[in-house]
Amino acid sequence: MIGGNHERNNFSIGVQIHDKNSNNWFSPIVLGTGPKPSQGYSAFVLEQGRILVIKKGSPRNESIWFLEVDSPYVREQKKLLRKEVVAWSKGVRGNAEKPIVISGPSGVGKGTLISMLMKEFPSMFGFSVSHTTRSPRSMERDGVHYHFADKKVMEKEIKDGKFLEFASVHGNLYGTSIESVEAVTDSGKRCILDIDVQGARSVRASSLDAIFIFVCPPSMKELEDRLRARGTETEEQIQKRLRNAEAEIKEGISSGIFGLILYNDNLEECYKKLKKLLGLDEVTSVNGVEIEGINLPTEHTVSKMEDKIIIQETGKETRNKIVLDISSLNGGAPGRTRGILVDAIKF
């Protein structure tokens, strides 16, 4: 049962599950940010364990939602949390392209390449801001480069299921919170994750459908030079990072986690290759492609024909129709956003 909760001024709608066998109602753990209560809803049970919820009278990009009740993502979370779990995903227009995981040894140039990508395509990519227990470098800002976290607090949040993945790297705890990925995908942008090989392995084993890129240095000597030239670590920290680098490179190249391997010798050349891998080499526009919100007429009727949902405007002379192609559901991050193809037909 999905329902509003106006009386208690709780501004998100609640979910309850009815167990037919025991005739009991219970409240599952609800992951993701759900829709706010509205005047009316239409709902359809879809294949793959999802319920499509369409809200009436909603502002732009607030009207299409999926409650995932038995999707692969939800099944995985149920196992992890050992409780009943459901997850909200927001429907966004377009393909909600796959998130990009970038790994590589410290100092290889991951951060530099990601900054170049975000600068050239600001509306296309968003960075997943990780949590870490390491101290900030002088140029780093909390909430922008990392969420600098207290170890105890972060460990508790990991236990509570708030993290997509986490790992201990160079003696500190690092992790990607569900909320960080959600913040990027909710804005319709393609998410970039800069995480280590262990984190990439966890993401690979999860149901997050991502592409995996490993960045390699031209040599260990060059890696050492870059780390020293960056000047952000003490000698002891540099030594630790170099010791870890050899194992990381070996695993990165031979584990089969990474479908794409990129050598960062000449920076400009490497950046060009990265753009080519992401299919961006032909893109000349600075703003790239935007995934637009889905804008529905306030007053409408909803019907379902095979795998199309038809939303028809009512109460006006121009009766606009919007067709959602639910067979097109793909990409995005489960439990956050789902891409959906939308056709608008004007009469």
Ligand SMILES: Nc1nc2c(ncn2[C@@H]2O[C@H](COP(=O)(O)OP(=O)(O)O)[C@@H](O)[C@H]2O)c(=O)[nH]1
């Ligand atoms: N698993 C995991 N690794 C992360 C995360 N965030 C950063 N890392 C990795 O932690 C390592 C150290 O990162 P950082 O301290 O910023 O140093 P840098 O790589 O030398 O810039 C790098 O390999 C990052 O890719 C995360 O959320 N999860």
Ligand SMILES: Nc1ncnc2c1ncn2[C@@H]1O[C@H](COP(=O)(O)OP(=O)(O)O)[C@@H](O)[C@H]1O
């Ligand atoms: N291809 C390259 N050639 C020379 N220096 C580079 C190259 N790529 C990155 N750098 C420099 O190497 C240092 C480490 O890069 P950074 O992006 O911080 O690495 P990471 O995020 O992988 O730890 C930075 O000072 C950066 O300017």
